[in-house]
Amino acid sequence: MTDTNTSMAPAGEPKRFGSLLEQSDRTKRRNAKEKRFRLYGVAAIAVGLIFLTALVVTIILNGIPAFTQTHMTLQIELPADKLDKKGERNLADIKKVSTFGYNPLIDAALVRAVTEAGVETDITKGKDLRDMLSSGAGAQLRNAVLENPDLIGTTHAFTLLTSSRVDGYMKGRVTRVSLARDKNLTPEHLNIVDGLVDTGAIRRSFSWNFITGTDASESRPEQAGMGVAMLGSFFMMLVVLVLSLPIGVAASIYLEEFAPQNTFTDFIEVNISNLAAVPSIVFGILGLAVFIQFAHLPQSAPIVGGLTLTLMTLPTIVISTRASLKSVPPSIRDAALGVGASKMQSVLHHVLPLAMPGILTGTIIGLAQALGETAPLLLIGMVGYIATNYPDGIASGFLDPNSAMPAQIYEWAKRADPAFYERAWGGIIILLVFLVTMNAIAVMLRRRFERRW
């Protein structure tokens, strides 16, 4: 100890510490800095939460209108001499009249409705008035008649879909200004719409069609629905669940309970942690090359989507399953081994059931992730396919081309007509409802079965 004589405080300097009861200027400055820093933290969280709020509000404001649809109720005369010339009410004869045969009837009814509403307008031709209705209105009427041929010869009230422009006007999306340059509808039509709203002929109401319906072609956004895409997603998730749960659990059991410490095990582990971080689009390429190019599975089929998403979800499930297996204390295994169970029995009879809630929670979260995944689906052709038909039967559900919820949303977002944007937002609401439900179930499972050892 050589330096004992070095005194800390040089002699003669005033005492450094004033009273503790007063904050020195420097302390005040430092505390102000502290406060600022804390404020940055609050601000960062606030910005994050504002983002979240903006996102949620945007989705709800833009998406909710998709669940309602504008309809026009028209008294349509169904003259027998036009629809069923023979008068035998033979379905085959009635079917001979195409959609074009029904349009004049609608036109006539429109002219009558406009006159009754007492709207002064330059548009007098029924054909022009029909622009207010969906281009599928004729088919809608024809189907109604084919379903109930007795209607022929009567005048009956039909509720027909209006065109997306009228629907947009009712929802505030379309204005007279925006119609000035529109080929499909003129501002003049909107005066008629106003009149018909007053008489109650045009009404906007909740519509199941968006939730259960099929997708429609580019020109008829008012008819498009999510129903078929939901089925597509459902079949895909079925594949994912059936494959990824057993494979994921088996792989985790092996790695956690049986795997020896060797290079093979290490290699698997490295593979899994890397696969978890591989961009999802790469899985799409894998799906395209292996399942479609190599194995010749049908394009756009939910089974291919399911297989691709399975490979993508497996790492997530393996990681969470291993965590829940790890949380089962070794004493349980020892107890089972102690009464003479084999290692396999101790794992399958004791460890696995105890880890099951955790495994299920992880699986549901993995499924939710897969449900919202879009990029791989683009590559295996689940976009661009217009899902206008429900699958007939289970095999068809797996093997026939279909869309999926996120792919359908993407499809709508790409279309030119802004009326489809509303559909896309609405589709997101449906998708998020599923995701929230799944996550809520996962959280409930965790709460209900959480065990503290």
Place this chain on the structure above:
Amino acid sequence: MPASWILLSVLALTLIGYFLARQRAVASAGGDRRLLHSLPNYYGLNAALAAAVPALALLCAWMIIQPLAINSYISNDLPAEVRAVPGELSLAMADISRVADGLSEAVARGAITTEELDKLDAEASDVRSLLAGVGVALGSDVDAQSLDLARSYRAATNTGNILRNVVVLLVALAGMAIAVMITNKDFRARNFVERAILFLLVAAASVAILTTIGIVFSLIFNTVDFFSRYPADDFFFGTRWEPSFSGRGGASDLGFLPLIWGTLFISLIALIVAVPLGLMSAIYLSEYASKPVRAVAKPLLEVLAGIPTIVYGLFALLTVGPLLLDIFGRDGALGVNWMSGGTAAMTAGLVMGMMLIPFVSSLSDDIINAVPQAMRDGSYGLGATQSETLKQVILPAALPGIVGAILLAASRAIGETMIVVLGAGAAASLSMNPFDAMTTVTAKIVSQLTGDGEFNSPETLVAFALGMTLFVITLALNIFALWIVRRYREQYE
């Protein structure tokens, strides 16, 4: 569906094996189950596994190998000039297998009988319209040689299928029979069953390896194919991305640089948004926030991570883009006219940054919490304020871990697809202006693979080369980042 019938038959054999073996074991013990080596179920399971596993494995292998074998057998009969070019060969083979499938379909629907098929003459009859009638559309007429090859393709496939069914059934039967035969009360059924289960577990774990192999191979083969049609130099160092849409024009510029530039630019914007916000959120939540605030704010922030990327994409396209345009565009609030369209690097970058906030935040949270309490105590003991402790002790100590977290976030940003497909625009450019439309590697993978181009054209195959570079970049980032984070953790353990 012969494949499903064979599956059902194997299942039936499995069930039969289960009950036979179980019965036999109990019988050999004279009905006294205590004399058995294993529980009766194990004898049954042993026979069931012996029947099902080898047979099903064989079935899978057969289904993969048979088309390959038939392909190489048939392609030997193709003209040499077709065989010399790999692309031509695979095109021709695809046509032949399509015709063959169509012929089978036609026979199945009764549009043509087997005898008629054998006598079918390509010159005399219109095979194309025949196949169109059963729902198989062909690109061109079928010439005599293709028809012959398609016929032999079909014949080979049929023979192969029959052979497959017989062999698989025999294997299942043999497995079951052997397992049932060797069943007696001293047979160690449990050990056998457990070994079989262990084998299945290993097989399941190997799926991860198979997936990686699958990714690597599907990328490599097509990438090599691409580079045989398009010079690698022009790809890696080309500054123009202008694929021609006419198909095999050879006039396409497929330069990688504008794409990686856009990718890195957008990722950088995303990180500039996400890193400070995520890091400060993590610091506030782990060091300052009271319990109730933490309990509410943390899960809420993490909701951002659970939202599918398609939602962010739509948000970028329909909300953020137009909003930015209103501010930075012509006639915008600032009157600066920096932006000409809603889709831009800034749009995608901002939204991607939003998405990454919880990712950065939860990783940093873990890392900050891994700094030992002793560091904090040491600093507080010297009279440091909390922010001084954080800025001068904790963050420097956590720096390697945070760098790792940022690299992981960067890898996420580089691989992100939907946000850039919808929000960044489609024009590849080497612009410095963040308000210009840009495009990324991922966005171009999507557009090249979802277009109408022929599969074997460079315009389509380039997607695989892009995928390969994307895979290599993200893999390297991930491995490096995980290595940093692991080393960081070990330091404090």
Place this chain on the structure above:
Amino acid sequence: MKDNIISEMDVTTDKIKISARDVQVYYGDNHAIKDVSVEIQDKTVTAFIGPSGCGKSTFLRCINRMNDTIDICRVEGDILIDGEDIYDSNVDPVQLRAKVGMVFQKPNPFPKSIYDNVAYGPRIHGLARNKSELDDIVERALKRAAIWNEVKDRLHAPGTGLSGGQQQRLCIARAIATEPEVLLMDEPCSALDPIATAQVEELIDELRQDYSVVIVTHSMQQAARVSQKTAFFHLGNLVEYGETDKIFTSPEDPRTESYITGRIG
């Protein structure tokens, strides 16, 4: 070593530096410190001894309000330093801790260079006007902590690369670099080997010239070697407090005697 010399030294001053009155500490519902009153003298080494969990460290951490960093901890009663209540609402713990330094059980150098470790306190408290003044402060502190000769050639090497004993002396240097008036030491030698322990003990005795040192130790030998005053804690109570010699030779309380003779502990 020279422990016999240390124990023979007289207490040099009688000035009271720290005065605690009826201090109570609660961890949630747990009453950890009960009615402790003690007066600690300036320029003296005071040792807190007692079985583990007796509250000696808790009480030590009250003296520089380190317990503030633990949410569930609540302190009642008065602790005065130089006649000022440190739990007064006007007192900033940051300023207090500059005046009352602390050395911890496990050496906890920051993952920075040796120089930056020592310079940390002076920097945050703004003690140096320029680089050369800071250099002086660092050098003096390292010399004072008797580690200068070992590290002067590698001041910019990481502090975590030193041996355990060196690390602890570095932490002491770090604590005295801010020129505190009181130095609290929470079992500073418990993680050190005997040779390093001897070095640190020697250092503590030297520090007594300038500081009021309070040391918590689980080793009675250490208390006897380094301290002039000793306080014995048991189950949260201050059982006995007095001259070290007296506590170890003729304790008044039977509990103290039991502990010293090894019957409880």
